[in-house]
Amino acid sequence: MRLDSPLGLSATAWYPDGLQTTEEAVAAGDIDARTARELGYTSLPVSEDIASPDMAVEAANRLFTLSGARADALSLVLHASVHHQGHDAWSAPHYIAHRIGADRAVPIGLLQQCNGGAIGIELAASRLQGDPVAGPALVTTADRFLMPSWHRWRSDYGMAAGDAATAVLVHRTGSAAEPGSAHAFTPDLLLHSLATRTASELEVMHRGDDELNATPMGHSPMVDVRRTKRAFIKAYGVDFFVKTAADRIRAVVEECLADAGLTGDDPRLHYAVIPRLGAKAMNEAYIPPLKDVTSAEVLDLGRATGHVGAGDLNASLADLARSDLLRPGAHALVLNGGGGFTFTAAVVSKRRPPAIRTARPDPYRFT
Known part of the structure; x- marks a missing residue:
């Protein structure tokens, strides 16, 4: 956008x-x-x-x-x-x-x-x-x-x-x-651009081969995404997800940077912030296509929080807003993805020093 x-x-x-x-x-x-x-x-x-x-x-x-x-x-x-x-x-x-x-x-x-x-x-x-x-x-x-x-x-x-x-x-x-x-x-923060790309063919990852049922929790007494992902991998293979996700991630980051008037190697772009998923998942699915598009330092702010449901990107915005990670005028690209699948990226810059600094652990940086 x-x-x-x-x-x-x-x-x-x-x-x-x-x-x-x-x-x-x-x-x-x-x-x-x-x-x-x-x-x-x-x-x-x-x-x-x-x-x-x-x-x-x-x-x-x-x-x-x-x-x-x-x-x-x-x-x-x-x-x-x-x-x-x-x-x-x-x-x-x-x-x-x-x-x-x-x-x-x-x-x-x-x-x-x-x-x-x-x-x-x-x-x-x-x-x-x-x-x-x-x-x-x-x-x-x-x-x-x-x-x-x-x-x-x-x-x-x-x-x-x-x-x-x-x-x-x-x-x-x-x-x-x-x-x-x-x-x-x-x-x-100032919001300079947003972009979203979808891959609805991946919705099956969270459905597996289950029939649609009539009542909540009808497939299992506990939410079990591992079970549906095993069915997905058996039917489509891991590479189908990795390649599809990589295509959308590259596209959404390119679009978001272009709409913000930035290039991937722009010196104003200090960080590329990733979702709060596990380190192995990030290294396999998110970081390679991200590094194809930008040379900004990859920043992970979720090591002490885990994945926070619908709020990963928003929690990272809060960390950027309430800390001194970004100096005034510096930009960050914040990336996220969610089941369905949908991928969103936002480019923000720091407007002023935070009113209150939130005590957070040192961010975990991928190199």
């Missing part, structure tokens, strides 16, 4: 106090030592007592405090998730909007698997470009992965799942933000 002018992004992430280290998971038999090494995580955040929508409310309220934004000025509340949100036949986005006081906003739920938060930002940007009087849009994500429905270490290959919520505010900047109005505040 080529933007008429850069949009402002303000972002934060919320993590629970609970934590399971990888060493604890190995000792408990949740994961074997070899798989733990291949994943490369140090720990996963665990939310035992706070439901996912309430996690999103916590993240949103923290963002309002940091940014100075007002909930009653929002035009949209977009909420993305992967797993159960606490109730059935019920709207978590409306609950979140009501709890934060965004009573003028239109709440929308997004079921885009792990790319939901990224698509939320794209939809928010589209709304602001298409409606000159629309107020800022809030994108939240929240997921927690608890037994018996989801085993955070063993429900999927190539990743382990951490509990977290994110909140990203998408808004206009400069004269377009109407200084003095409820819409005017300084962003943490």
